[in-house]
Amino acid sequence: DYQCFSFCNTVMDSVVFTQVSFFIIEGFKERKLILFAIFLPMYILILVGNSMIIYLVRTDPRLNSPMYFFLHCLSFSDLIYTSNTVPNMLSGFLVEVKTISKAGCFAQMYIFISIGITGRGFLTVMAFDRYVAICNPLRYTSIMTRKVRYLLLFVSFVFGSFIAWPAFSLALPLPFCGPNVIKHTFCDHSSLIRLACTDTSVNNIVGLFFALLSLLSTFLLILMSYILIGKTIIKMGSVERKKAAATCVSHLIVVCISYVSSVCVYISYRIPSFDAEARLIISVLYSVLTPLLNPFIYSLRNKELQDAMKRAFCKFFRASNMVRKTVPSIVS
Numbered sequence: 001d002y003q004c005f006s007f008c009n010t011v012m013d014s015v016v017f018t019q020v021s022f023f024i025i026e027g028f029k030e031r032k033l034i035l036f037a038i039f040l041p042m043y044i045l046i047l048v049g050n051s052m053i054i055y056l057v058r059t060d061p062r063l064n065s066p067m068y069f070f071l072h073c074l075s076f077s078d079l080i081y082t083s084n085t086v087p088n089m090l091s092g093f094l095v096e097v098k099t100i101s102k103a104g105c106f107a108q109m110y111i112f113i114s115i116g117i118t119g120r121g122f123l124t125v126m127a128f129d130r131y132v133a134i135c136n137p138l139r140y141t142s143i144m145t146r147k148v149r150y151l152l153l154f155v156s157f158v159f160g161s162f163i164a165w166p167a168f169s170l171a172l173p174l175p176f177c178g179p180n181v182i183k184h185t186f187c188d189h190s191s192l193i194r195l196a197c198t199d200t201s202v203n204n205i206v207g208l209f210f211a212l213l214s215l216l217s218t219f220l221l222i223l224m225s226y227i228l229i230g231k232t233i234i235k236m237g238s239v240e241r242k243k244a245a246a247t248c249v250s251h252l253i254v255v256c257i258s259y260v261s262s263v264c265v266y267i268s269y270r271i272p273s274f275d276a277e278a279r280l281i282i283s284v285l286y287s288v289l290t291p292l293l294n295p296f297i298y299s300l301r302n303k304e305l306q307d308a309m310k311r312a313f314c315k316f317f318r319a320s321n322m323v324r325k326t327v328p329s330i331v332s
Helices: 002-019 032-059 066-083 086-094 102-135 137-143 146-171 189-193 201-234 238-270 276-301 303-331
Strands: 022-025 098-101
Touching: 022 102, 032 066, 032 086, 032 276, 032 303, 066 086, 066 102, 066 146, 066 276, 086 098, 086 276, 098 102, 102 137, 102 146, 102 189, 102 201, 102 238, 146 189, 146 201, 189 201, 201 238, 238 276, 276 303
Parallel strands: none
Antiparallel strands: 022 098
16 A cells, blocks of 8 residues: 555656646736736837847948947847847736746746846947047057957857856756746746745855846946046046047946846845835836837937938938839839
């Protein structure tokens, strides 16, 4: 009887461990249509704004500089970052139960972490670009060559992939035997590992360590760049000082928004008494806020981008007028 009982328990355990093949994304429980009406326009603006920057940099020869090259890389990473989670979140607002496969959930988690950290890598590289342009203007073109640009681009992607890998690799073999309800709008690392049927203290420590490593390392490099930039700007004349500072303001605003919002998210997750609904709202806003504001901040404060946008619209209207004039002549 004891052998039969042990055998039955073993069989039952194996069945339980293999039955979780998908997860339910709980998300927000109330006001789903209102949230859909709020986040859909935000996502459309993210797509339009970042796609516009990518198009302008790729097509306008006057934007052929390292600063705009890295800006369009940042816009590209923002598109991937939001498209990885926001469409699923929006569809979850329209259905009663939103499910995602186990493989899809882990893929979403890895892309979210790695691309988010890659974006911080681009912000760091952009700070380095401003440092070279202001502190070593005579050597700027010789330092920031095409080869160096692509090397920095590659390093940013490798950095994001490397930082994301430990938390992902430790979460992948975890047993999930139920419940399978993720209390988030996407497959967030912290929300996912809470569902594991084993001790996840190591996962929490590793996840927190590499999250802090990505935040602090990039922040300190950006801070170091701007300290050196500040020392150089102080020695300049008033006209040169304003011109040099103007090239840094947009980047500094984006950096402040990005790091302040990420700190708020991490603090909310480390306070057990923090309201779950408020934590979820902060987390969702964090995932869309920076990609939404980046194009507007750079476009509103950058005259070269504004001029490139005007040239693009003028080119479009000239082409549409030519089409209107051509069609009647063909018809007649």
